[in-house]
Structure formats: C-alpha cells, structure tokens
Amino acid sequence: MVKAVVLGAAGGIGQPLALLLKNNPLVTQLGLYDIVNTPGVAADLSHISTPAKVEGYLPADDGLTKTLTGAEVILIPAGVPRKPGMTRDDLFKINAGIVKDLATAIAKTAPKAFVLVISNPVNSTVPIVAEVFKKHGVFDPKRLFGVTTLDVVRASTFVSEILGDLSLSKDVVVPVVGGHSGVTIVPLLSQSTHPLPSSLAKTDYDALVNRIQFGGDEVVKAKNGGGSATLSMAYAGAEFAFKVIRALKGEKGLVAPSYVSLEADPSGAAELTKELGQELAYFSSNIELGTDGVAKISPLGTLTDAEKALVSAAVPELAKNIQTGINFVAEASRL
Numbered sequence: 652m653v654k655a656v657v658l659g660a661a662g663g664i665g666q667p668l669a670l671l672l673k674n675n676p677l678v679t680q681l682g683l684y685d686i687v688n689t690p691g692v693a694a695d696l697s698h699i700s701t702p703a704k705v706e707g708y709l710p711a712d713d714g715l716t717k718t719l720t721g722a723e724v725i726l727i728p729a730g731v732p733r734k735p736g737m738t739r740d741d742l743f744k745i746n747a748g749i750v751k752d753l754a755t756a757i758a759k760t761a762p763k764a765f766v767l768v769i770s771n772p773v774n775s776t777v778p779i780v781a782e783v784f785k786k787h788g789v790f791d792p793k794r795l796f797g798v799t800t801l802d803v804v805r806a807s808t809f810v811s812e813i814l815g816d817l818s819l820s821k822d823v824v825v826p827v828v829g830g831h832s833g834v835t836i837v838p839l840l841s842q843s844t845h846p847l848p849s850s851l852a853k854t855d856y857d858a859l860v861n862r863i864q865f866g867g868d869e870v871v872k873a874k875n876g877g878g879s880a881t882l883s884m885a886y887a888g889a890e891f892a893f894k895v896i897r898a899l900k901g902e903k904g905l906v907a908p909s910y911v912s913l914e915a916d917p918s919g920a921a922e923l924t925k926e927l928g929q930e931l932a933y934f935s936s937n938i939e940l941g942t943d944g945v946a947k948i949s950p951l952g953t954l955t956d957a958e959k960a961l962v963s964a965a966v967p968e969l970a971k972n973i974q975t976g977i978n979f980v981a982e983a984s985r986l
C-alpha cells in the first residue's frame with residue numbers, strides 16, 4: 652500500500668506524471684492537488700483500470716490537508732515554468748513562495764513523507780523545503796530529494812545518439828552530479844556504462860556536455876513561449892519516484908543521482924567534501940536508497956581533468972543558489 656501525491660497535478664508535468672503513477676501497480680492511492688482543474692484530472696484518471704484510488708482536491712475545504720493525509724511519497728511540480736530568455740533563477744520569485752507554502756502544509760500533515768522536489772530552481776527550492784521543515788522541527792535529511800533525473804535521462808539519450816543506437820538508451824547510465832541548472836549540471840561521462848568512442852573529438856565532447864547542461868533550454872526554445880520540458884520530466888520524475896517506492900518497500904541496491912542535504916549521510920558527505928574542496932550543504936551525487944530514504948551518498952570517484960574543471964565551476968554557483976533558498980525562508984520568518 653503506497654499513497655503517492657502530486658502537488659501541481661493539473662500542470663504540464665503534473666498530468667502526465669499522475670498518469671504514470673496511476674499506471675504503476677505499486678501505487679494504491681493517488682492524491683492530486685492543484686489550484687485549478689484537479690477534480691477533472693482525477694475523475695479522468697480514476698477510470699483507468701489499475702489499483703490506485705484517485706482523489707483530486709482544490710484549495711477550498713482544506714483540500715491540501717485532505718490530499719496530504721496519509722501521503723508517503725509527495726512529488727512537487729507546482730510553480731511556473733520558464734519562457735525563452737529566462738534562467739531557472741528567474742523563476743525563484745514566484746516559485747519560492749509556492750514551495751514554501753506547500754512545504755509548510757507537508758510539515759504539518761505528512762512530516763514523515765518522502766518529498767521529491769521538481770519545481771525550479773531546484774538548487775534553491777530544496778533548501779527552502781528543508782528550512783521550513785527545520786522551523787517545524789520535522790526535518791529528516793534522508794527524506795528530501797531534489798529531482799535531477801531528467802539530466803540523467805538526457806545524458807543516456809544523447810550518449811546513445813552518439814553511439815548511433817537509441818535502443819541502448821535504456822541501458823546507458825551516466826552519473827550526472829552537482830545541481831540542476833546550467834553549469835551546476837555535471838555529467839561524469841568517463842563513468843558512463845557505455846564509453847564514448849575514443850575517437851570523439853574534444854569539440855564534440857564539449858558540445859555533448861553543453862547539450863546535457865542546457866538541454867532544458869533546447870526544449871524551452873522549441874516550445875517558443877509554451878513552457879519547458881513536461882513529458883520528458885514526467886517520465887524522469889516517475890522513474891525516480893518508482894525507485895523511491897521500490898526502496899521503501901524493501902528492495903535493496905537501488906542507486907540514482909539526486910540533489911540531497913549532505914546531512915543525510917555524514918560519512919559519505921565527508922568524502923564528497925574532500926573531493927569538492929569545499930563544504931556544501933546540498934549536492935547531487937549517486938544516492939543509494941533504502942527503506943528510510945537516503946542510505947548512502949556516494950563519492951564522485953575518479954574524474955578526468957575536464958570533469959574536475961566542471962565540478963570547480965559548479966561549486967561556487969551551487970553555494971550561491973543554496974544560500975538564496977536559506978535566506979528566503981529566514982527573511983520570510985522575520986516578516
């Protein structure tokens with residue numbers, strides 16, 4: 652029995668994500684919440700012949716509390732997406748407040764749930780959720796995840812394209828570490844399960860790294876004002892959520908990169924800090940999942956000089972993004 656919840660369920664990501672969750676027999680209850688349209692989305696999904704019982708709520712009549720009651724896994728894609736010319740940080744002004752309010756409701760109603768944050772900028776929204784939970788005395792660093800899976804999915808796809816066989820993409824695994832925006836996205840291509848051709852020119856390697864780092868911009872540009880990645884994000888969010896659900900049901904050895912608080916595994920964090928050359932409160936690295944959430948944070952391992960340079964560029968930007976999230980909650984508390 653698993654109750655999964657989507658906050659922002661009527662949106663571009665929320666709807667296909669809810670569909671994929673409804674399609675998974677491990678999910679037995681599906682709670683959908685949005686400020687618009689959730690009853691319709693829920694009624695539609697509820698006709699699908701899979702086990703999950705679907706309920707959709709709006710803010711009226713304490714709908715958020717009803718949605719969150721009994722939730723074990725909560726996915727948050729609520730908030731505004733980018734338009735061409737915007738960075739993910741440009742979304743902060745609106746999304747920070749949305750995420751803070753949703754986190755406050757989770758802290759009160761479902762403090763033990765696994766919380767998977769999709770709303771951008773993830774590098775800052777995850778610290779916002781953590782700070783809110785700390786204020787309510789319910790922060791468990793093992794249960795909070797920033798969803799960076801889309802970067803991993805893109806890396807698998809683009810590497811398979813270079814290898815000339817898209818059918819490989821389901822098996823290609825490339826750790827993508829750091830955070831989720833621009834230079835903070837660091838693909839460790841030297842650790843790909845399927846090595847790149849040794850003949851790959853440096854310019855082609857650089858172009859591949861750039862495409863993984865700025866894959867989101869490619870979609871924003873193609874949608875031309877219609878938003879950002881939704882379908883690929885729903886796929887990626889569901890992939891990660893299913894791993895979390897399988898882990899909480901007791902399956903061992905499940906590993907995926909995710910942007911987490913380094914408090915979740917102090918000994919793993921110590922090794923990572925040595926590799927990074929600086930302390931960071933949050934970082935995305937390969938995470939081993941367990942019944943309680945983060946079981947282990949893996950170190951980066953052996954890096955090429957090019958990868959070391961990418962990590963060095965990511966660290967100061969991440970430090971800034973993390974502080975922005977922490978400051979937001981501190982300032983909001985002073986008001």
Ligand SMILES: NC(=O)C1=CN([C@@H]2O[C@H](COP(=O)(O)OP(=O)(O)OC[C@H]3O[C@@H](n4cnc5c(N)ncnc54)[C@H](O)[C@@H]3O)[C@@H](O)[C@H]2O)C=CC1
Nearest residue numbers: 659661662663664685686728729730731732769770771884
């Ligand atoms: N982590 C990642 O890899 C990715 C993150 N994103 C981010 O996901 C977020 C959502 O993107 P889309 O689904 O395309 O946007 P969208 O605008 O299509 O959907 C967002 C939904 O959130 C709802 N919403 C707004 N305020 C809310 C509140 N207070 N409570 C509940 N729901 C609320 C809206 O009504 C809307 O239905 C954006 O911030 C986007 O940047 C997008 C792609 C990838």
Ligand SMILES: O=C([O-])CC(=O)C(=O)O
Nearest residue numbers: 733801866867868879880
């Ligand atoms: O680019 C965006 O704004 C949405 C996103 O995070 C992605 O597609 O990776």
